[in-house]
Amino acid sequence: MSARSGTKRFAFVRQEPSGGREVLEVAVAEVLDPQYGMYVWPCAVVLAQYIWFYRRAVIGKTVLEIGAGASLPGIVAAKCRAKVILSDCSELQNCLDNCRRSCKINNLVDVPVIGISWGLISPHLLLLPKVDIILGSDVFYQPEDFEAVLTTVFYLMQKNPNAVFWTTYQERSADWSIEALLHKWNLKCIHIPLKTFNANKEHLAGSSLPGNHTIHMMLISLKNKLLP
Numbered sequence: 001m002s003a004r005s006g007t008k009r010f011a012f013v014r015q016e017p018s019g020g021r022e023v024l025e026v027a028v029a030e031v032l033d034p035q036y037g038m039y040v041w042p043c044a045v046v047l048a049q050y051i052w053f054y055r056r057a058v059i060g061k062t063v064l065e066i067g068a069g070a071s072l073p074g075i076v077a078a079k080c081r082a083k084v085i086l087s088d089c090s091e092l093q094n095c096l097d098n099c100r101r102s103c104k105i106n107n108l109v110d111v112p113v114i115g116i117s118w119g120l121i122s123p124h125l126l127l128l129p130k131v132d133i134i135l136g137s138d139v140f141y142q143p144e145d146f147e148a149v150l151t152t153v154f155y156l157m158q159k160n161p162n163a164v165f166w167t168t169y170q171e172r173s174a175d176w177s178i179e180a181l182l183h184k185w186n187l188k189c190i191h192i193p194l195k196t197f198n199a200n201k202e203h204l205a206g207s208s209l210p211g212n213h214t215i216h217m218m219l220i221s222l223k224n225k226l227l228p
Helices: 043-052 073-081 093-105 143-159 178-186
Strands: 005-015 021-031 064-065 083-088 113-115 132-135 165-168 185-194 216-224
Touching: 005 043, 021 073, 021 093, 043 132, 043 216, 064 073, 064 113, 064 165, 073 083, 073 093, 073 132, 083 093, 083 132, 083 185, 132 143, 143 185, 143 216, 178 185
Parallel strands: 064 083, 064 132, 083 113, 132 165
Antiparallel strands: 005 021, 165 216, 185 216
């Protein structure tokens, strides 16, 4: 790893009605590099908080994180007893290696790491089992990638029409929208208020993130699927 690499630690806490606390501590490998996929962005912490808040919903589920990079959401899901697969662009070996480092730090020896390039039907994509939950934090970063992301999500939902895409994005421009693309790919989304899963704070999981950034949480599914 480069001289600017390190480990970032998070502690997710749930206060129990009895007064007790349930705590999950995880660490991920982070590289402060121009290849921004290996850095923990504000969206990742918010999505990880959503997974932690609804951790009982992921137990035993097959979960795929796309564009994983540092892999915080996927690591949290694996620690919450989901069957996790981490993925990043097949052409970015350094990002895939970073996913593996995050698994190693957390003693997750049975989490596969595979290369999936958005918008392309690759052998790894074809060989995936039916996925129940797709995770993606800040994958709607470059507008030119929006349709490629949704194409991949749509393909996965053809294999399992009940799959749901849990995703967070950071508001960077009021002109950016995925609404037309959702309609094109027969998808729908609902926006989840951050306060409903205790993520409406500047500092989550003992970190300085998400700070004062505007983060949105969405659930995306096929139009004919009923969302809770």
